[in-house]
Amino acid sequence: MIELKNVKKNFDNLEVLKDISITINDHEIYGIIGQSGAGKSTLLRCINGLVDYQSGEIRVDGELVNLKDKNKLRQMQKNMGMIFQNFNLLNRLDVYENVALPMKFWGIPTNTPQARKKIEGLIELVGLSDKIHVKPRDLSGGQKQRVAIARALVLDPKILLCDEATSALDPAITREILDLLQKINKSMGITIIVVTHQMEVVKQICERVSFLKDGKVLSEGRPEELFVKPIKEVKQFLQEESGHLPDDGVNIQLFFTDESSDEPVITMMARKLNIDFSICWGKLEDFRSNVFGSLVINIKAEDQKKVTDYLDERKVLWEVL
Amino acid sequence: MWDVISNAAVQTLYMVFWSTLLSVIIGFIPAVILTLTAPDGLRPNKVVYETLSLLVNIFRSFPFIILLIIIIPFTRMIVGKSIGTTAAIVPLTVSAIPYIARVFETSLRETDPGVIEAARSFGASDWQIMFRVYFKESIPRMLNGVVLLIISLVGYSAMAGTVGGGGLGDIAIRYGYQQYNTQYLVICSLILIVFVQLVQMLGNYLYKKIS
Numbered sequence: 001m002i003e004l005k006n007v008k009k010n011f012d013n014l015e016v017l018k019d020i021s022i023t024i025n026d027h028e029i030y031g032i033i034g035q036s037g038a039g040k041s042t043l044l045r046c047i048n049g050l051v052d053y054q055s056g057e058i059r060v061d062g063e064l065v066n067l068k069d070k071n072k073l074r075q076m077q078k079n080m081g082m083i084f085q086n087f088n089l090l091n092r093l094d095v096y097e098n099v100a101l102p103m104k105f106w107g108i109p110t111n112t113p114q115a116r117k118k119i120e121g122l123i124e125l126v127g128l129s130d131k132i133h134v135k136p137r138d139l140s141g142g143q144k145q146r147v148a149i150a151r152a153l154v155l156d157p158k159i160l161l162c163d164e165a166t167s168a169l170d171p172a173i174t175r176e177i178l179d180l181l182q183k184i185n186k187s188m189g190i191t192i193i194v195v196t197h198q199m200e201v202v203k204q205i206c207e208r209v210s211f212l213k214d215g216k217v218l219s220e221g222r223p224e225e226l227f228v229k230p231i232k233e234v235k236q237f238l239q240e241e242s243g244h245l246p247d248d249g250v251n252i253q254l255f256f257t258d259e260s261s262d263e264p265v266i267t268m269m270a271r272k273l274n275i276d277f278s279i280c281w282g283k284l285e286d287f288r289s290n291v292f293g294s295l296v297i298n299i300k301a302e303d304q305k306k307v308t309d310y311l312d313e314r315k316v317l318w319e320v321l
Numbered sequence: 322m323w324d325v326i327s328n329a330a331v332q333t334l335y336m337v338f339w340s341t342l343l344s345v346i347i348g349f350i351p352a353v354i355l356t357l358t359a360p361d362g363l364r365p366n367k368v369v370y371e372t373l374s375l376l377v378n379i380f381r382s383f384p385f386i387i388l389l390i391i392i393i394p395f396t397r398m399i400v401g402k403s404i405g406t407t408a409a410i411v412p413l414t415v416s417a418i419p420y421i422a423r424v425f426e427t428s429l430r431e432t433d434p435g436v437i438e439a440a441r442s443f444g445a446s447d448w449q450i451m452f453r454v455y456f457k458e459s460i461p462r463m464l465n466g467v468v469l470l471i472i473s474l475v476g477y478s479a480m481a482g483t484v485g486g487g488g489l490g491d492i493a494i495r496y497g498y499q500q501y502n503t504q505y506l507v508i509c510s511l512i513l514i515v516f517v518q519l520v521q522m523l524g525n526y527l528y529k530k531i532s
Contacts, residue, residue, distance in 0.1 A: 048442055050438060050441060050442055073444075074444040074446075075444075077441075077442060077443065077444040078443070078444050080442075081442075081443075082439070082442040082443075084435055084438070084439060086433075086435050088433065088435040088436045088438065088439035089436070089439075090436055090454065090457065090458055091458060091532070092457055092458055092460070092461075092531070092532065093457075101440075101443070101453070102443035102444075102445075104449075104453060105440070105443055105444060105445040105446075105449050105453070106444070148439075151443075155443065161442075
């Protein structure tokens with residue numbers, strides 16, 4: 001378990017993290033989303049001690065992350081693998097040597113049958129067995145990230161930190177990498193923290209997510225809660241505007257989450273209440289395996305009470321715009 | 322004539338070889354210190370970095386011919402004499418050390434900071450990062466620096482004739498230029514051209530091979 005309590009961090013006079021408190025459970029995939037400059041990458045680096053924080057507490061499995069205690073920090077870093085936006089592989093080492101590198105830092109021999117089996121096993125896990133002696137310059141972006149993932153797993157970490165791991169990849173490759181991360185999470189039980197500005201990443205794999213802006217957590221919860229009924233700042237982040245809505249009548253936004261999204265609520269409502277309305281805006285999105293969405297309808301002012309009563313009865317969340 | 326020239330060629334090779342080898346070994350040390358203490362280094366230290374950097378610049382700004390003369394007492398201390406081919410290695414090495422220190426520093430510091438951060442995230446010590454990451458990633462760039470060094474040392478070794486160092490450059494000046502023996506001048510120059518060309522080609526080949 002990773003616990004952050006009132007974490008604050010400045011770069012000189014600039015406050016990058018302002019009072020961050022979050023808890024990340026074992027075995028979950030946790031997302032940290034926000035714009036560039038929101039402080040999310042810094043937050044990730046505070047967790048594994050790459051950068052220091054000024055006040056508050058970060059605990060990983062109860063142990064305080066403290067940059068002054070170098071030996072203990074090293075031990076903790078061994079438990080936290082990390083992958084990066086630009087992969088950060090060593091150009092002069094081939095795939096095998098890159099994956100083996102962290103073992104060398106720990107003085108673990110890399111040419112014993114055991115070590116060989118482990119390294120080759122990881123390379124197989126990420127699907128690069130045929131590239132084992134290829135250098136990074138001959139690999140595609142997606143393949144490089146796979147090598148980086150194998151490298152991050154070679155010390156048997158309990159946590160995997162992903163810093164914008166798919167931001168430099170195209171959508172199809174992003175999906176493959178996310179599938180791989182999910183597989184690792186499921187099969188090895190590794191806790192994964194993903195820092196990203198990509199909505200798709202959070203939607204596809206995260207079980208919980210926090211939205212960071214200007215060094216503060218503005219919203220935290222399941223991705224569907226965060227994005228289907230977003231707060232103002234999340235809306236801005238998603239650049240999601242409901243477009244031009246009619247000036248007359250009443251605009252009501254409906255949110256479909258969980259059960260309600262399976263039922264044909266809209267058409268049932270039209271028939272049951274015998275009213276007409278126009279659909280002005282809508283979206284449906286996949287979250288992991290579920291579909292959630294929202295819709296804006298325009299109704300006559302006199303129908304408002306009827307409609308909202310009906311929606312309440314059907315347990316559909318709504319809001320008058 | 323060929324005796325003179327082949328003897329000179331051996332002297333040139335001798336001077337260039339030893340001064341390259343010694344300056345690469347000695348120059349590597351300040352390069353590592355500069356890299357470690359640079360503002361973006363693993364142990365930033367403004368005082369150490371600036372002082373060492375200034376020292377490197379001072380030594381680099383001496384014209385070689387002046388350096389050759391002012392370090393004569395030092396040369397005598399090291400090799401016991403101030404004249405001759407072996408004695409010429411000392412000023413050549415002294416002038417090459419700051420050069421190689423700067424070239425190696427630049428090569429080392431060109432290492433992708435992301436790779437260094439990755440190494441740190443796996444719990445690597447500063448020492449391991451220095452040698453397993455900085456050094457290892459920079460070898461091809463450093464090799465290019467050594468090739469440039471060898472080529473300029475060939476040029477400088479010609480001036481070593483001033484302290485009786487001998488070598489092809491010396492023969493070209495004394496026999497060829499001062500005694501109007503154009504043949505010597507042409508042959509010595511051709512050998513130097515071929516030598517430089519070979520060094521460059523070998524350097525390019527190795528660069529490709531190891532990068």
